[in-house]
Amino acid sequence: xxxxxxxxxxxxxxxLAALGLLQFVLPPFHLAMITRVLLFTTYAVxxxxxxxxxxxxxxxxxxxFAAGLYGAGLPVYYLGAxxxxxxxxxxxxxxxxxxxxGALSLRTTGVAFSIVTMMFGQVCYLVTISLNRITLGDxxxxxxxxxxPVRVGNWILPLNAPSVRYNLALLLLATVLLVTLWLVRSPxxxxxxxxxxxxxxxxxxxxxxxxxRWLAMLVSGGISGAAGAAYALLFSxxxxxxxxxxxxxxxxxxxxxxGAGTTLGPLIGVxxxxxxxxxxxxxxxxxxxxxxxxxxxxxxGLPRGIAGGLRGRWWWLP
Amino acid sequence: MVVVAVSSPLGWNLPPLLETVGLRRVFDxxxxxxxxxxxxxxGEIRALIGPNGAGKTTLASLITGRIxxxxxxxxxxxxxxxxxxxHERVKLGIVSTFxxxxxxxxxxxxxxxxxxxxxxxxxxPQDFFRLREGDLLNLVQEVLDxxxxxxxxxxxxxxxxxxxxxxxxxxxxxxxxxxxLILDEPxxxxxxxxxxxxxxxxxxxxxxxxxxxIEHNLRxxxxxxxxxxxxxRGRIIxxxxxxxxxxxxxxxxxxxxxxxxxx
Numbered sequence: 001x002x003x004x005x006x007x008x009x010x011x012x013x014x015x016l017a018a019l020g021l022l023q024f025v026l027p028p029f030h031l032a033m034i035t036r037v038l039l040f041t042t043y044a045v046x047x048x049x050x051x052x053x054x055x056x057x058x059x060x061x062x063x064x065f066a067a068g069l070y071g072a073g074l075p076v077y078y079l080g081a082x083x084x085x086x087x088x089x090x091x092x093x094x095x096x097x098x099x100x101x102g103a104l105s106l107r108t109t110g111v112a113f114s115i116v117t118m119m120f121g122q123v124c125y126l127v128t129i130s131l132n133r134i135t136l137g138d139x140x141x142x143x144x145x146x147x148x149p150v151r152v153g154n155w156i157l158p159l160n161a162p163s164v165r166y167n168l169a170l171l172l173l174a175t176v177l178l179v180t181l182w183l184v185r186s187p188x189x190x191x192x193x194x195x196x197x198x199x200x201x202x203x204x205x206x207x208x209x210x211x212x213r214w215l216a217m218l219v220s221g222g223i224s225g226a227a228g229a230a231y232a233l234l235f236s237x238x239x240x241x242x243x244x245x246x247x248x249x250x251x252x253x254x255x256x257x258x259g260a261g262t263t264l265g266p267l268i269g270v271x272x273x274x275x276x277x278x279x280x281x282x283x284x285x286x287x288x289x290x291x292x293x294x295x296x297x298x299x300x301g302l303p304r305g306i307a308g309g310l311r312g313r314w315w316w317l318p
Numbered sequence: 319m320v321v322v323a324v325s326s327p328l329g330w331n332l333p334p335l336l337e338t339v340g341l342r343r344v345f346d347x348x349x350x351x352x353x354x355x356x357x358x359x360x361g362e363i364r365a366l367i368g369p370n371g372a373g374k375t376t377l378a379s380l381i382t383g384r385i386x387x388x389x390x391x392x393x394x395x396x397x398x399x400x401x402x403x404x405h406e407r408v409k410l411g412i413v414s415t416f417x418x419x420x421x422x423x424x425x426x427x428x429x430x431x432x433x434x435x436x437x438x439x440x441x442x443p444q445d446f447f448r449l450r451e452g453d454l455l456n457l458v459q460e461v462l463d464x465x466x467x468x469x470x471x472x473x474x475x476x477x478x479x480x481x482x483x484x485x486x487x488x489x490x491x492x493x494x495x496x497x498x499l500i501l502d503e504p505x506x507x508x509x510x511x512x513x514x515x516x517x518x519x520x521x522x523x524x525x526x527x528x529x530x531x532i533e534h535n536l537r538x539x540x541x542x543x544x545x546x547x548x549x550x551r552g553r554i555i556x557x558x559x560x561x562x563x564x565x566x567x568x569x570x571x572x573x574x575x576x577x578x579x580x581x
Contacts, residue, residue: 186446186449187436187440187445187446187449188446190429190432190433190436191433193425194422194425194433197422197423197424197425198420198422200384200420201420201421201422202433203404203405204382204384204404204405204408204413204414205405205408205433205434205437205490205494206405206406206408206409206437206494207405207437208403208405208406
């Protein structure tokens with residue numbers, strides 16, 4: 001009777017397959033755009049785990065994205081690390097940071113949690129600026145030319161080739177999407193949602209909130225960091241702009257727009273907003289006004305986001 | 319009126335399942351529960367009655383761990399649990415329902431019960447990722463059948479009528495496989511025929527677990543409980559069988575004098 005796994009899996013695999021096929025018809029400009037969309041969607045999926053399922057609104061998630069970004073970029077720039085090792089290093093950096101920040105900030109919930117994470121986020125941003133001699137701050141580091149191609153058996157995949165970028169970004173998103181899909185449907189995810197809905201009741205079903213939220217924070221930070229690491233390697237740039245508050249606010253907007261607490265919401269939100277910015281900026285230099293207005297309209301018309309609105313029709317959407 | 323025979327083989331020759339010793343809780347100088355010694359035994363349905371503000375719900379909250387006592391001790395199954403957190407007590411088998419039915423309103427009936435059902439199956443951290451929905455279906459189906467909600471599994475809990483939300487909460491409690499089930503005014507707001515159904519359900523549950531029943535409805539108390547504990551102003555003023563309670567002058571005075579009356 002309960003979870004229609006077959007429909008859910010078909011839907012997700014179908015969308016991933018469609019994204020895979022898209023690369024054969026996209027002109028180069030849009031190929032690069034969608035690559036960016038895929039990476040930011042990965043980031044948004046990580047954010048959504050905490051906001052949409054855990055009910056915890058972080059305002060400092062850029063620190064995890066940046067931990068992945070620098071964790072991957074610095075070893076490449078200074079130590080000549082290969083892409084695989086660099087990616088792992090970025091992932092580890094963000095996991096460590098998430099474990100620490102989670103342990104401290106999860107003593108709070110609600111608004112206090114948002115404020116505490118925002119402060120941690122700002123601390124991390126200031127660290128990237130003040131370690132100017134290593135990070136070059138705002139100016140950032142360009143990795144191009146220092147990055148060895150990825151080798152898979154006899155294949156050599158140069159990371160600056162558009163199709164290699166696209167497919168690696170898609171691979172990362174597919175992995176992250178399927179892992180989250182499974183996670184939110186697992187007993188763990190069920191408890192996480194229950195805590196979001198009614199903490200006291202969940203406690204009186206015998207669940208201690210802290211370990212669930214901490215693990216959600218860890219996975220969310222790790223996914224965000226993986227997105228950051230992949231961004232550094234695929235676009236060969238590392239800069240403190242990605243640690244700034246804008247990159248903490250963006251995932252919040254993407255997820256709210258697409259639909260918090262839905263697995264596909266992040267993809268819809270990122271794609272919608274990336275293209276809204278793109279089209280608006282062709283028409284006017286005040287493109288952020290257009291984007292802002294769109295967001296306000298969506299918030300009024302679809303308070304649960306685009307995917308959330310669809311779920312009202314198809315209850316089983318995860 | 320049928321009074322359940324008290325001679326049924328209860329666990330009164332065994333040590334008590336729950337014992338409180340000098341339990342006291344003071345709120346801002348007001349003693350909500352004062353020096354309460356109470357013993358509950360395996361297999362019994364114990365009614366806890368008393369006028370409003372007598373401290374019944376506070377006592378229940380002290381037992382479940384929602385609030386901690388100012389002084390005194392609590393033992394469950396021979397183990398001291400005075401300082402144990404609420405979620406740890408649930409794992410030991412102390413489960414309660416709320417005065418106002420509290421369910422996850424936006425989740426389906428099925429999800430609500432699965433949340434409770436998976437609790438008893440999760441023994442090690444790996445289980446969180448290994449356990450499948452299929453493993454829980456039997457338990458979920460069993461408790462939904464018993465409370466009569468099997469037809470509503472896909473509805474969101476908030477969309478159920480009030481009485482059914484109560485039943486759902488009881489189903490969740492049952493899925494936790496309690497050793498002591500505390501029901502806080504389960505008949506409040508129910509229609510008479512719903513109350514009759516609920517009484518049958520509670521009698522069935524009591525085959526497997528001790529029940530502490532906080533209740534205002536005298537018919538329910540007299541028909542269901544083996545023993546009655548009467549509280550007034552934070553203290554226990556009487557303990558005995560339901561028929562003894564009916565005849566006891568102090569109990570009558572508290573109920574009739576304070577203007578509540580048996581209702």
